[in-house]
Amino acid sequence: MSTRMFSAAMVGVDPRPVNVEVHLGKTNSKFGLVGLPDTAVREAQYRVKAAMASSGYEMPRSEVTVNLAPADLPKAGSAFDLPIALGVLLADGKVSMGHRGLVAVGELALDGRVRPSRGVLAAAMVAAKQGIPCLVPRAAMSEAALVPKVDLFGVDKLSEALRAMEGSVEPTAPPPSGSHASPVQDLADVRGQELARRGLEIAAAGRHHLLMSGPPGMGKTMLAKRLPGILPPLTQTEEMELACVWAAAHRGRPVSIRPFRAPHHTTSVVGLLGGGSGIPVPGDLSLAHHGVLFLDELGEYPANLVDALRQPLEEGTVTITRRGISTTFPCRALVVAATNPCPCGWRNDTVKQCQCSPAAAGRYRRRLSGPLLDRFDVRVFLGRMETEELTGAPGESTAAVRRRVEQARQMQIPRGALNGDLSSSDLDALPWDGGARQVLSYNLDRGNLTGRGYDRVRRVSRTLADLEGCELVTDTHVLEALSFRMSI
Secondary structure: OEEEEEEEEEEOOEEEEEEEEEEEOOOOOEEEEEOOEOHHHHOHHHHHHHHHHHOOOOOOOOEEEEEEEOOOOOEOOOOOHHHHHHHHHHHOOOOOOOOOOOEEOOEEOOOOEEEOOOOHHHHHHHHHHHOOOEEEEHHHHHHHOOOOOOOEEEEOEHHHHHHHHHOOOOOOOOOOOOOOOOOOOOHHHOOOOHHHHHHHHHHHHHOOOEEEEOOOOOOHHHHHHOHHHHOOOOOHHHHHHHHHHHHHOOOOOOOOOOOEEOOOOOOOHHHHHEEOOOOOEEOHHHHOOOOEEEEOOHHHOOHHHHHOOHHHHHHOEEEEEEOOEEEEEEOOOEEEEEEOOOOOOOOOOOOOOOOOOHHHHHHHHHOOOHHHHOOOOEEEEOOOOOHHHHHOOOOOOHHHHHHHHHHHHHHHHHHOOOHHHOOHHHHHHOOEOHHHHHHHHHHHHOOOOOHHHHHHHHHHHHHHHHHOOOOOEOHHHHHHHHHOOOOO
16 A cells, blocks of 8 residues: 655755655565665664554554655655654554645654654745645744744644644644844944944945954954844844745754854855755855854955855855755855954054064965955954043944934835845936036046946945935945945
8 A cells, every 4th residue: 555645855945845655565574765865864764663663553564665755856864754654654554644635744752752853944834835734843833833824733742643644633823923032232332433333334234245354352343243233123034034044054043033153264165155965054154144144353264265255245145066956045144254454463553563574464465355355345444442432431322223224224125125235227227416426437437446346336325325314325425435445
């Protein structure tokens, strides 16, 4: 006898349906599993047999063949334990199906308990698309509940899953969706550095990449860590996209906050951009999607690693190919980088003298290629502060800056994209006064701007106008945008 259950797998950020087909033959005591399974999937037969025995059922005394289709899609993890067990019992006639279909995921413990596993979000999305219920571990209900309009059954044991499959219990109520956001570090903690604070606000308002340079201890890291606090809350669409990225990395996101990722400079290309030996998983750049990627000590990163960021930063996506599987991950992250001006950190300082030789300082700066620096719309130098700045009144609070950022982003909604993502044609269609066009032409004619730099200055100028609530971009906005493009 043959039967079929439904499950799901996440390939990149795309949920893929997986058919769990079970056939019972005549040969005794054999179990075969096909469909490009990895080691964890192949070991499912032992977990399934023990869990069934602990729940009062025996493995059929016949040849059991399980096919995970499509057969050319690699399968990984323990999420197929539960649908395999349900399919075997259904094919053996021990239970009946009370629904026209059912999507199930979950790892089985030897005592019959159902543990959380990868693929929960993918299963809920597949179930919603097919219009059938979804059966998930109860501990993973919050992840599955991100998908609207799907009947969810949260179970703790295989016996509960069987009752849900037979239709003898009602769908499980989703958990309350209360906010569990972590406390935000207040921007008021940063004293002085008004130019850097201004650059931070501009970066947040238009999603412009930011590069900060300066001696150690001037506040670069403090500013970067406070950037997520001035960003608007995630929209429902952004939260769903981000959940898919984190699910592809086999990590859950139980809180609705913008991510902040800060990989160490010893990370690998795989760790930063994504990859892996099986189905590719996203790296820190994609895990920071709709959030902040902070690259501290940018000058210490290997040149090949930072140069690998150039294309993803420009396109907003990164494509990884492994073993014939090509996946594309979104990476619309706001990239903030911090670097010292030289190996010792004190070049151009007003008090301490730089100890680096000209050759060493030159080698350090050459690690940051011109094309990479051109990707940073806003560049600021953080110099030494006066005593009055450090001991004076606190700076403007995170809440006050966030209100201006949110108002500026509201002006960008009719354009269909944030200013940092506008195309050349989009920028051409926006209103510019004669003075603004004249300043831009002057700097183009004298080689102060490349073609890419021309568009980036226009994007920052538009953001500066939005922060002031102006529909028209003036020469004042362009001149300020140009000041943030100066070499640091």
